[in-house]
Amino acid sequence: METLQPVRETSPVNPPLSAALQARIGREFTPRWRDTWGGRFVLHGRPPGPNAVRLDGNDYLNVTGHPTIVAAQVEAVTRSTEFVVQSGVFLLQQHPTRALEMALADWVGKEDGFVCQSGYAANVGLLQSIADASTPVYLDTLAHTSLWEGAHAARAPAHAFRHNDPDHLDRMLEKKGAGIVVVDSVYSTTGALCPLKNMVEVAEKHGSMILVDESHSLGTHGPEGAGLCAELGLTDRVHFITASLAKAVAGRAGFFSAPASMRYYILSSSYPNIFSSCLLPPEVAGLQATVAVLRAADAERSRLREVTRRLRDAFTGLGYPIHQGTEQIISLEAGTEPETMKLRDALEERGVFGAIFCAPATSRNRAMVRLTLNASLADAELDHVVDVAREIAPLVRPWDWPIARRARAVAAGAQAS
Known part of the structure; x- marks a missing residue:
């Protein structure tokens, strides 16, 4: 009988990369890796x-490990023995995912x-x-x-308007015609709040x-955490609301x-829905339980607002230029990547x-350390x-950061005029 020889442990061998790819890496990445970083x-x-103060996550209301949520996940793991992994478009109305979708829509x-x-x-x-x-x-x-x-996937002409500037949006719409206006409710890199009422009025005009991404306001803003659209009474004037469920949820x-009326059109045209597998039972059960927990989390929302005010006031008083935002995301925009x-x-x-954000998440030379606050931070941690x-x-020297110098120049210009 032939004796099988043990497989020799060797490093994997890959065929050579194309010259074009090697040139691209050498042009676009290697200098950044070697010289900048x-x-x-x-x-x-x-x-x-173990004693670190973690300001690098998005669990704003500290629901991770909540016993109600964990119990729902455990029950789903132990009971979902007949679950079929398949694309979400095949799920029938009776599937738990539909109950989750309707719970989120109702929220x-x-x-x-x-x-x-x-x-x-x-x-x-x-999109x-x-x-x-x-x-x-x-x-x-x-x-x-x-x-x-999303605009790129739709092959739609994408037009940028100045950040939080409804007047600039108005002029662009006047020039280029009706379409879809896209904003975040709370901007993920700066914590800036969108002037949503003005944006809705311009879109209607x-x-x-209008599409509003509520990723950083769902759970933290509005009645029962329903988001900024609900807080401002604009829900019935906004066409589409989107959200990552990896933030407060x-x-x-x-x-x-x-x-x-669009349900089956969406299921026939949205490629991520068609060509991605559905969520797993413990994920669906955990998210469903989380919605109920967050809707009742008024005390945690109040604490988050208190934490936000306290740290923002302290950073501002120390000379850190964080004027570009107001919410639970604090951007320490040092500028270049080495300085950051x-x-x-x-x-x-x-x-x-915290967490470094840099290109492509930000503009070049506008890198930052992003601090994300949460309701569980103790007073000693804030201190x-x-x-x-x-x-x-x-x-x-935050007072010498480019963003601080720009703010002083703007203030001086306004004073002179």
């Missing part, structure tokens, strides 16, 4: 220790909705279905990348539809609303952990963050 990945700092005040594998997939899939090559899409310059990719999924890495390292050395910000201010 100093041979280490810009997003990876040191691992947080935001809409007629029907769709659950996707991510907020990215939700934005791409919705692919509601826009085409003859539909202008008008996007705030800071709109999430998934919204820009020009006969345009703390899951791994996305959602968008649509009229019930220096800021990140100074924070992490003292036990405060520590403020103490660290005070200690490192002379080292990182």
Whole structure:
């Protein structure tokens, strides 16, 4: 009998990359890796220790590990023995996913909705279905990348209007015609609040539809956490609401609303819905339970607002230029990537952990350390963050950051006029 020889452990061997790809990497990435980042990945700092203050996640109301949610997930794991993994378009009305979709639609005040594998997939899939090559899409310059990719997937002409500037949007619509206006309710890199009422009025004036991405306001804003549209009484004037369910909902999924009359059109035209598998039973059960928990989380929303005010006031008082936002996301925009890495390292050395955002998540040379706040932060942790910000201010000199210099120039210009 032939004896089988053990397989020798060797490194995998790949065929050579094309010359074009190698040239692209050498042109677009290698100088950034070698010269700008100093041979280490810009997003990876040191691992947080047990006493670290973590300001790098999006679980704004601290629902991860909530016993009601965990119990629902465990029950789904143990009881869902006949579950079939398949595309979500095959799921029937009786499937638990439909109950989740209707619960989410009811939460935001809409007629029907769709659950996707991510907020990215939700934005791409919705825009692919509601826009085409003859539909202008008008996007705030800071709109999430998934919204820009949705316009690209629809092959729609995409037009940027100045951030939070309804007057500029008005002029663009006047010039280029009706289409779809796309905004975030709370902008993910800066914590800026959209002037949503003005944006809706401009869209209505020009006969345009409007899509509002509520990823960073669902759960945290509005009655029962229903979002900014609900808080401002605009739900019935907004055509589509989308959201990542990986922020306050703390899951791994996305959602968008649509009229019930569009249901089967969406299921026939939205590629992320058609060509992605459905969520797993514990995910669906956990998200369903989370919606109920968040709707009742008024105390946590109040605490988050208190934490936000306290830290924003402290950072501003220490000379950090965070005027571009107001909500639970604080952007420390140091400018260049090396300066931002220096800021990140100074924070992490003292036990405060945020997340670097840089191109392509931001414009070039507008890199930042993003701090995301949550309702579970204790007073002692807030004090520590403020103490660290005070200690490192002379080292990182936030008053000399480009964003601070621009703000002073704008203020001086306004004073002179």
